[in-house]
Amino acid sequence: MVDVRDAAKVLAEARRVVVLTGAGISAESGVPTFRDSLTGLWERYDAQALATPQAFDDDPDLVWGWYEWRRCLIERVRPNPGHEAVAAIEARAPHTVVVTQNVDDLHERAGSAAPIHLHGSLFTPRCATCSRPAAVTACDEPEEGRRLAPPRCGQCAGPIRPGVVWFGEALSEEALETAVQEATECDVLLTVGTSGLVYPAAEIPRVAAMFGGTVIQVNPQPTPLDATAAINLHGSAATVLPALVKAAWPVM
């Protein structure tokens, strides 16, 4: 695989690395992606019926039940070699920042120190009314599609909502600013498992390329980021990323 060797050479020489991940890096852990034809969650659900503030206002039990089902599924699965390879890059490159669109905690469980969660996290619920952080409760294993009444806030009795960014909501300014700043300064931006369709996250690889960074993409399918990537590694994260790390740092 010439391309993996080319990518490994660039990665091994990089001083500043950004790793941007999407749902595809968690696919081999058994977490469904969003838009994949085979495993895409949205084949079964209308995304707009679940991922907007209006949806939660209209039917909090449906939305809370769906997110709790996903959280409980994530708690049952494990990080895969793709997540572990990302943590290995952090341990080897002088400066690495992980920026993820995922709301799971698999990067953390694989050893990534402090991934930037652009779209929030299923593990930071908060009150929908007063925004006070809420406790993450033990999973009660709701099956997919079961409605579940959200818990109530201990302070104001408002409904607890998932700590994720819904369509129509703004991302955390600090998270986005840090991710963009790191992209302007990086030598390499490795984009893994994202369809590159949702902004502003999808802009980050383009920012890196604009500022002279080399963009390497890992995805079994073509995406709109193909044209931005200097190297496109067409394969799955759990296979390509460990090979990339091994080729970049053979002796470590």
Ligand code: APR
């Ligand atoms: N390894 C690498 N990539 C994979 C794998 C795999 N094993 N399996 C699937 N993929 C790729 C798919 O080809 C697709 O390009 O992962 C991508 C998943 O795309 P999406 O499902 O659109 O997920 P993502 O890009 O993270 O979505 C961005 O949209 O739905 C919102 O907020 C949500 O964060 C999400 C955002």
